[in-house]
Amino acid sequence: MTATMNPLDQQLARLLAEPGASVVVVAPHPDDETIASGGLLQRAQAAGAAVSVLLLTDGDNNPWPQRWLERRLRIGADARAAWGRRRRAEAIDALACLGLPASCLHAMGWPDLGLTARIADQLAASLVALRAALLPLRPTLIVAPILEDRHPDHSAARVLTELVLAHWPAPRPALWGFAVHGSATQAQAFMLSADERARKGRALEAHASQLALAGGRWRRRVAHGESYVPAAAPVGTGMRLELPWLPAMPQFGACALLVVCGEQAWQLPWREGAVSGPLHLQLHPQPALGFAQTPRAPVFVKLYSRRPGLWIFDHWGWRQGGQEPALTLSSDSASLA
Structure with a gap:
């Protein structure tokens, strides 16, 4: 069976076969864990690996779907907080569709559309918090957005992840990248079975707030499967x-x-x-x-x-x-x- 796998499938199989295998998906917002990695999460769970989703924000600064669904123009602080709670609950429901318990979700509660500002103004504190959240999970594979993702929270999430890993105790976990907004050059396809694809589709439907205005787009995206960019060695000198x-x-x-x-x-x-x-x-x-x-x-x-x-x-x-x-x-x- 291994002979029919593509290189990315083979690499994941090796990672999941390691003793103490632990996969952590860094999701900037609720729904990113499903859209980017719903299949990989299922595969890791089935292999017996520890599986976690580190949710950086609750996706509360998401005004246009909220205005549409709640028939409101003005969104105050209370309404925005309630939207964030709704989206976090959707993430828990989506994980259940993937066969994962609510306990695998670890939420940072950082401000939506505010991760670049955290880097600018609270970098040291943000790295301490992120390191404290990741270390107990003992990841052997971290899956995070690529630097080129066009959503500012996604690219900032990659910067924060890279900075934490720069001072990670050996052995350093493998790092894979995904793109939700935009495309990833050098991405490798990750093949999903029909069952994995179906469960991922059901998980997407749990994110009802995000399907109200963009359902067709995200359903097409889920139908196309997943792809990842395994990170190269840490950058050294001589780069332009x-x-x-x-x-x-x-x-x-x-x-x-x-x-x-x-x-x-x-x-x-x-x-x-x-x-x-x-x-x-x-x-x-x-x-x-x-x-x-x-x-x-x-x-x-x-x-x-x-x-x-x-x-x-x-x-x-x-x-x-x-x-x-x-x-x-x-x-x-x-x-x-």
Whole structure:
């Protein structure tokens, strides 16, 4: 039977055969655990592995489905909190459809659409909390969003996961990535049986609040199965860092460069000569980020603005750089607008 498996199936079979196998899915919102990994969770449970879902937010900042279903325009704090409780309950019902007990859900209760701000303002405390939640689960495989996922909570979840794993006691768990919003390059297909697919479909229906306006989209997504990107070795030196785009003139003063290394975060205004702690930013002749000394850990960089917008998806994105005293900030986009 192993001979008919694709490489990802074989890798998972080996991971699940290890003594003390434990799979943890890091879900930024309720429904991500089902959409991204409902099949994998079933497979791990059937193999006898410990299975956990670490839910970072309750998905409470989800106004348009709430307005539609509750026939309200204004959403106050109490209504938003009630929506979050509804979505967490939906996640528990979905896990039951997958054959998993409510006890496998571990909720952090962090603010929906607020994970990037946590990195900017509360990085050390967030890493302490995330490490405290993950360590008792003793994961041998962690499944989390990829860095390129277009939802800002998803990409931020990946940054937080990577930062925690950078100081993980040996042996370090394997890390797989998934994309819910957007696509993953180099993703490998994970084959689901007909029964696994059917149970995953029933689990999706438990997330009724998310199907009211986007049911067709998510049902099609579930029908297509799952795919993952196994993480490569931790980043070392010699990497060129490219931003998705560089700010044009109208954004000057409205955005900053958010830089994360180890357990520290800095924000540099996007202007010539900006300085924050050991960092300095130059824009001419080519944007570059300089460090007072060579970083001791991989660096994550993101163009960041606190200015609210109607579009939640993130075309700015995070980039990961190596441990170099200077990183070139070129753009892989022909448009700087």
